[in-house]
């Protein structure tokens with residue numbers, strides 16, 4: 001495990017290619033964050049939440065963002081996933097400038113290349129595990145002919161083949177989160193972002209989720225970046241960034 005703080009990145013000359021177009025060599029610049037700041041207005045008051053973040057996320061690695069509540073982890077994760085844009089600074093994802101992209105371009109890149117997992121599982125209660133995963137493929141525009149094989153593969157990867165036709169209410173919290181992970185990876189994202197994915201789980205279930213993440217990285221070469229308060233999990237990461245009050249700090 002490497003524990004890092006601020007990393008000054010190589011900035012490449014990146015004209016704005018189409019969403020979907022990818023630079024050929026993406027190793028070191030898979031996901032690059034350069035001096036990112038984010039503020040929100042609360043009435044007439046400006047709240048500075050991120051105060052100059054520089055980091056890089058490597059492909060096929062498990063990266064964790066740790067830090068106290070309110071330190072800015074979720075805000076940063078939302079920027080990494082193109083759910084929001086920085087107030088200042090740059091974010092390059094596979095060579096393309098997310099910070100400069102339109103809402104339409106961000107939606108396309110999210111749909112095709114990024115998966116999200118949230119603390120609260122976000123499953124549709126009336127659908128089975130299988131149908132929940134299938135829905136992701138439908139929304140991502142994957143041809144119907146590919147659904148069966150891909151849903152089966154995703155549920156296998158998270159160890160839920162035998163629970164495929166259960167509804168969320170018939171599954172444990174850990175199993176529900178594994179269905180949510182299968183949903184998150186169904187469209188084969190290059191980057192999977194998980195916001196406190198183990199917060200509602202006990203230690204054993206949390207460890208199982210991390211093991212599933214490892215299997216996904218191995219099998220699909222996905223980069224995974226997750227936030228967590230749980231100190232028992234940090235040792236399982238390839239890289240840990242610690243945040244405090246909107247900045248990255250050394251250990």
Ligand SMILES: Nc1ncnc2c1ncn2[C@@H]1O[C@H](COP(=O)(O)OP(=O)(O)OP(=O)(O)O)[C@@H](O)[C@H]1O
Nearest residue numbers: 040042047049067068069070071072073074075076
């Ligand atoms: N849209 C917003 N408008 C105003 N303030 C916001 C907004 N989003 C986040 N904040 C503030 O930014 C700070 C950081 O929030 P964020 O959710 O990123 O922290 P966090 O480290 O993820 O916390 P937690 O671990 O509790 O989820 C908090 O003080 C929060 O109130």
